[in-house]
Amino acid sequence: MANLTPFPELSYRHNELFLEEVSLSQLAKLYGTPLYVYSYSALVKAFSEFQNAFKERDTLICYAVKANGNLSLLRELAALGAGFDIVSAGELRRVIEAGGDAKKVVFSGVGKSQEEIKYALEVGIFCFNIESEEELFRINQCAQDLIKKAPISFRVNPDVDPKTHPYISTGLKNSKFGVPFSTAIDLYRKANQLSHVLIQGIDCHIGSQITELSPFIEALERILGLIAQLKELGISISHLDLGGGIGITYKDESTIALNDYANELLKRLHHFPGKLIFEPGRRIVGNSGLLLTKVEYLKESPDHRFAIVDAAMNDLVRPSLYDAWHEVVEVTQPSSIPSRPLDIVGPVCETGDILATNRYLMAQSNDLLAILSTGAYGSSMSSNYNARPKAAEVLVYNKDHYLIGRRESFTELTQRELTDFFNQTSLTKNKLI
């Protein structure tokens, strides 16, 4: 039978799957499929749990916008007191448009452009998480041009193995992310000589979907060692940012309890009086959302059974990209289990367009399936490949449901493209760019 334990807001009622008090069949009828559905209660619970675990200290929880940047979700998180971890100007615009506070934003990412840096300086973000020496000099120059001082932190690579998928490990010494541990002190010294940066913090982010505590503890201990060395050089650090990366349960993996995470970290932080920052993404939204999809066809080949559904890799790329596993459940609970498994695939013209393999589901055409744990890195990684419009998004709360993202229209799919290019004069060209 389906495992609904990681998803307490989901339940079968008279054999029909409900998220909170809302029937998913009903939502499919009203909004169509594929459809992302989020639970407001699950979102608030996940964020509050994080907040409460650290309430004894001055803590800023900067939700990682890239996990799911839907404006309504950002707005609700901002209302709960969240700051935001961003990796582009586009994400900063989203935060501001959602009513988030720029003064609670940390800006991560290895490739910040001059325009992005200047925009962040103009709106007055909390801190830049610098990822290279060249970036330090660029930020100093941009701040000088604007006659401002840029608050900075270095994202240090503590070289610990987070024991997760290699594509989402970011803290090893040959990673493209962060600055090597061995160069950190030297970089802080250089930053200390610059006129338009203000050293504020130190940070690391070692990877994603981490299910063991030890890599976080190891990373913290290495960072605390650096803070002590910096202190001897007269460089004081006012905040410590441990990044995000805490895993969630997708299948049956046991993951980190937030209270254990907080206790283990806090007992090592007695001698660090400053502000604590965390950048969780997946842990806040991952198990707050699901992707509802309809079976279009069943298809048998000699050794395989396929359910071809109306969602595809353009809606949810994690299985194709990382070989990620998502629980899939029937929206109408079947009374039996089939003898042969099937693969759930989408309509996109790629062999890799797979959503789940080897599932014992009684799926028939027109049946609805729910792909669970898709609140994070689902909608935000979606694309228009095969000219497929992006799925609609709905938020449920108790008995109510709210549209928080319209289904993309075919008009929207093509409206930025120009077909009269031969008639463009240099004058109109300049206006178009």
Ligand SMILES: *Cc1c(COP(=O)(O)O)cnc(C)c1O
């Ligand atoms: C992606 C990312 C996060 C969030 O990671 P999760 O695994 O979703 O918690 C936090 N910080 C940085 C710098 C990131 O790149």
